Amino acid sequence: MNKCEPLAIAYLGPPGTYSEQAASFYLNWLKSNQEIEATLSPYPTIAKSLQAIATEQADIAVVPVENSIEGSVSMTMDSLWQLESLRIKLALVLPINHALISCADSLDNIETVYSHPQALAQCQGWLAKFLPNANLIARNSTTEALEGLPQAPETAAISSQRAAQLYNLPILASAINDYPENCTRFWLVAKESTENNGFNPTHTSLAFSVPANVPGALVKALEVFAHLGINLSRIESRPTKRSLGEYLFFLDIEAAVTSPLMVSALAELNSCTEVLKIFGSYSVLTVNSESKKF
Numbered sequence: 657m658n659k660c661e662p663l664a665i666a667y668l669g670p671p672g673t674y675s676e677q678a679a680s681f682y683l684n685w686l687k688s689n690q691e692i693e694a695t696l697s698p699y700p701t702i703a704k705s706l707q708a709i710a711t712e713q714a715d716i717a718v719v720p721v722e723n724s725i726e727g728s729v730s731m732t733m734d735s736l737w738q739l740e741s742l743r744i745k746l747a748l749v750l751p752i753n754h755a756l757i758s759c760a761d762s763l764d765n766i767e768t769v770y771s772h773p774q775a776l777a778q779c780q781g782w783l784a785k786f787l788p789n790a791n792l793i794a795r796n797s798t799t800e801a802l803e804g805l806p807q808a809p810e811t812a813a814i815s816s817q818r819a820a821q822l823y824n825l826p827i828l829a830s831a832i833n834d835y836p837e838n839c840t841r842f843w844l845v846a847k848e849s850t851e852n853n854g855f856n857p858t859h860t861s862l863a864f865s866v867p868a869n870v871p872g873a874l875v876k877a878l879e880v881f882a883h884l885g886i887n888l889s890r891i892e893s894r895p896t897k898r899s900l901g902e903y904l905f906f907l908d909i910e911a912a913v914t915s916p917l918m919v920s921a922l923a924e925l926n927s928c929t930e931v932l933k934i935f936g937s938y939s940v941l942t943v944n945s946e947s948k949k950f
């Protein structure tokens with residue numbers, strides 16, 4: 657990265673997404689705390705925002721990883737496993753408050769609802785109650801369908817209040833997520849060689865495959881942490897994509913990678929896993945509604 661050029665932050669676009677909110681928060685933080693200038697670059701998918709880091713088109717990608725209602729964002733986990741030399745530098749937890757945006761006069765006139773699959777799932781109870789006959793159509797992001805809404809008043813999109821303002825579109829219903837305390841955790845991912853941002857790491861994320869699909873293979877790996885008294889905050893499996901029933905295991909761990917306990921744990925883990933990838937050691941910041949500056 658050329659030091660004179662602003663930092664390029666990749667995010668899932670088009671503008672107005674929750675990923676852009678998280679990216680803007682980080683951009684403001686960089687400016688006020690480190691006097692670093694940055695620009696935001698939208699990408700059409702989460703995978704492409706991460707690929708932009710691997711190919712050095714951008715410096716940092718802000719990607720969703722887990723939602724409190726719907727769970728993991730599989731595209732983020734799969735891409736991190738597939739792309740080499742990426743590191744998580746920070747985690748941001750953002751409140752998510754969905755609205756139904758539409759040019760229709762009332763809910764009765766809505767036939768189709770577009771959104772990101774995570775957002776459709778986070779509002780499934782509300783949709784079943786108020787729009788039981790609508791076609792639910794997945795889009796790459798919560799904002800992808802917004803530009804088309806004025807030409808099709810029988811359609812709606814689930815997105816944020818901020819997106820409605822940005823695209824100058826009416827909100828037909830607000831606070832429609834099924835649980836009010838909805839929040840999503842984002843990871844800020846950069847190249848392995850990028851300098852650290854000054855936060856003291858408190859968490860480590862990694863993934864591994866086990867040598868053979870035999871009884872106790874996963875227990876053996878997890879016991880390493882139990883014996884050393886290290887707490888895990890998430891465990892998730894994803895298919896290896898090689899054959900049905902074969903999995904990769906993703907762990908979030910409440911310890912910094914350099915702590916003496918983790919150094920011992922990783923040495924032991926190495927001997928009971930097939931492939932072990934460390935995605936990074938980082939700190940977690942929670943963004944409350946008041947601290948979002950745009």
Ligand SMILES: O=C(O)C(=O)C[C@]1(C(=O)O)C=C[C@@H](O)C=C1
Pocket residue numbers: 668672673674675676720723729752772774775796797798799840
């Ligand atoms: O589509 C967006 O607005 C996104 O930033 C993606 C995303 C996600 O993938 O989880 C981010 C936060 C919300 O949970 C809904 C959608």
